Amino acid sequence: MEIVIRPVRPGDGKGINELRRMPGVFENILGIPSEREARNEAGIAALDHATQHNFTAVTYNEQGEEIMIGYGSLTIESNPRRRHCGGIGMMVHRDYQGRGVGTKLMEALIGMADNWLMLVRLELDVFADNARAIALYKKFGFVEEGLKRAEAIRNG
């Protein structure tokens, strides 16, 4: 399977919305069932060029058209004393999980952080039972720093 990682662009809001609401992804991110495509599209338009570095993972159907299969974000902290830190997040289409898409997204995000933004620290939050995500993050050297309690609502 060809996996291409490219910068997010106008029009990606539809694919992002589908990814964020699909079972297999939704449970492990912080979206809500009523999340609208317009919000996702507006979010792309509002991205700050200097501090927000988001990538879309795509593959192609038989007609050569793009299929959005993943999305990753890297946001540099705005506080001057935390400017060396970045927060990351990612999601992969349920039908394409476990096939290296998250790995490619992570390579793109870490490549930005290490080679272009010169960040010192990357941070992320993950649900404690999200074994696949934790395995991916550990593969890239992330270490657990703490366990939050009642951090986010999850299906009641």
Ligand SMILES: CC(C)(COP(=O)(O)OP(=O)(O)OC[C@H]1O[C@@H](n2cnc3c(N)ncnc32)[C@H](O)[C@@H]1OP(=O)(O)O)[C@@H](O)C(=O)NCCC(=O)NCCS
């Ligand atoms: C987490 C997520 C981004 C990972 O992306 P992915 O494309 O599935 O990940 P990859 O295929 O690149 O790598 C997954 C790794 O975990 C391993 N893995 C898969 N399932 C696992 C499991 N149940 N337990 C432990 N390791 C597991 C794979 O073997 C692979 O490691 P390897 O490359 O050393 O073989 C993706 O599964 C996803 O979007 N999940 C739902 C949303 C989500 O959890 N987002 C992250 C929120 S913090």
